[in-house]
Amino acid sequence: MNVLFIIKILLFNNLNNSGSIEALVPRSLFAVKDTINLKVNSEGFAPVLVNWEKGIVSEIIPIKKDYLKIKKILFPRFVEPHSHFDKSFSWLSFPNLKSNYENALSVNIEEHITRTAGKVINRAEKSLNFALENGYRAIRSHVDTYNLQDKTIWPELFELRQKYLSLISLQYVALAPLEFWSSKDGEKLAKNLKKSGDIIGGVVVPPFNKQKHDYLLSNMILLASKYNLEIDLHIDESSQFPGAGIKLLLRTIKKLKCNVSITCSHLSSISLLKSRDIAILSKQLVENNIKVVALPLTNFWLLNHDKNVLPIVRPVAPIKQLQNFFVDVSVGSDNVQDPWYPFGNFDPFYLMALAIPMLQINPWDRLSISALLTAPSRLLNLSWDGIIRGGCPADFVILDGTSWADIISGNVKKEVLIKGKIYKK
Numbered sequence: 428m429n430v431l432f433i434i435k436i437l438l439f440n441n442l443n444n445s446g447s448i449e450a451l452v453p454r455s456l457f458a459v460k461d462t463i464n465l466k467v468n469s470e471g472f473a474p475v476l477v478n479w480e481k482g483i484v485s486e487i488i489p490i491k492k493d494y495l496k497i498k499k500i501l502f503p504r505f506v507e508p509h510s511h512f513d514k515s516f517s518w519l520s521f522p523n524l525k526s527n528y529e530n531a532l533s534v535n536i537e538e539h540i541t542r543t544a545g546k547v548i549n550r551a552e553k554s555l556n557f558a559l560e561n562g563y564r565a566i567r568s569h570v571d572t573y574n575l576q577d578k579t580i581w582p583e584l585f586e587l588r589q590k591y592l593s594l595i596s597l598q599y600v601a602l603a604p605l606e607f608w609s610s611k612d613g614e615k616l617a618k619n620l621k622k623s624g625d626i627i628g629g630v631v632v633p634p635f636n637k638q639k640h641d642y643l644l645s646n647m648i649l650l651a652s653k654y655n656l657e658i659d660l661h662i663d664e665s666s667q668f669p670g671a672g673i674k675l676l677l678r679t680i681k682k683l684k685c686n687v688s689i690t691c692s693h694l695s696s697i698s699l700l701k702s703r704d705i706a707i708l709s710k711q712l713v714e715n716n717i718k719v720v721a722l723p724l725t726n727f728w729l730l731n732h733d734k735n736v737l738p739i740v741r742p743v744a745p746i747k748q749l750q751n752f753f754v755d756v757s758v759g760s761d762n763v764q765d766p767w768y769p770f771g772n773f774d775p776f777y778l779m780a781l782a783i784p785m786l787q788i789n790p791w792d793r794l795s796i797s798a799l800l801t802a803p804s805r806l807l808n809l810s811w812d813g814i815i816r817g818g819c820p821a822d823f824v825i826l827d828g829t830s831w832a833d834i835i836s837g838n839v840k841k842e843v844l845i846k847g848k849i850y851k852k
């Protein structure tokens with residue numbers, strides 16, 4: 428960031444979080460009345476002047492002259508649709524050196540035994556500080572929940588949300604074994620989550636007993652329906668039995684005729700199905716208003732991991748086929764420095780740098796931008812959809828750069844603005 432720019436923002440900031448910047452903005456991320464004078468370059472960026480007053484965007488004006496001199500790129504602050512900040516940064520104490528799914532689960536269980544509310548809150552705060560600095564405005568985090576010791580964690584998590592309320596929105600998913608949601612403790616927690624506006628979650632990964640899982644999923648969906656709760660499932664995070672979990676879920680929903688809002692996280696193994704079968708499933712997902720979160724980082728790291736062989740088959744939610752049938756797909760980070768994934772740091776630019784080439788999604792395409800920015804806002808049901816327009820919060824991430832190569836260079840210089848003011852720790 429050059430000195431003049433800093434002075435400009437700081438100067439305006441003294442006047443009630445007001446300011447102005449000339450920047451390149453992805454065309455699908457802002458709304459403007461004057462489209463006649465709008466220029467869009469080959470990578471989908473449009474040069475605009477963004478003005479904000481008292482922390483709220485007041486005006487967006489297309490820039491006609493000298494736009495090649497603009498060396499800033501502006502994004503709305505990001506939304507993380509799927510994380511696990513209850514276990515983040517536990518890798519060094521609980522490494523999964525085999526780097527496969529089975530061992531991740533067993534090390535996760537070892538870690539869980541040692542949990543205290545204090546440890547979880549420390550990890551969560553460390554995660555939030557990274558997330559704020561790196562440009563997130565909202566995070567959905569799953570929280571392992573399966574026994575008495577977890578009861579003490581929930582009140583502290585609710586307090587944590589209040590503490591950070593002015594800076595970042597937090598949404599929790601109680602990630603429990605399916606059996607938990609058929610128990611009295613499960614119903615009690617469901618009631619509390621209804622009050623707090625949070626979500627119930629579970630894991631449906633084959634091989635499983637179909638009859639038992641049908642019964643348990645039915646109970647979970649009925650519980651969600653009773654308390655008007657959303658569900659977010661880790662489902663088909665596997666390289667085997669393609670689509671076994673989602674097929675069971677769809678059958679269960681059909682049988683119950685309940686209208687519960689469901690997110691399917693991972694859905695990796697359906698990429699192994701034939702195109703025709705993916706098309707059929709996609710239509711059913713849309714009919715049932717089921718949203719999908721693709722999590723390429725953990726999938727590429729854990730699934731089919733082999734010490735001696737680089738696998739050609741790397742299952743991850745088939746984002747393009749799903750989007751072609753109008754399924755709302757978000758791309759998320761999943762784990763950060765824990766037994767499931769040893770890297771990451773709650774940074775949307777780290778996610779984009781890896782996910783864009785892994786998924787072969789062109790960042791200049793509207794649908795790719797949707798999966799990375801606006802679909803996560805819809806998933807979390809946030810009051811702002813992430814499109815920059817008059818009246819929205821001046822919540823931005825402003826980078827030095829002129830191209831997508833700069834954005835995903837791994838060495839991006841950025842400033843985060845929250846309600847028109849530069850964020851400092």
Ligand SMILES: [Zn+2]
Pocket residue numbers: 509510511569661692761762
């Ligand atoms: Zn996860």
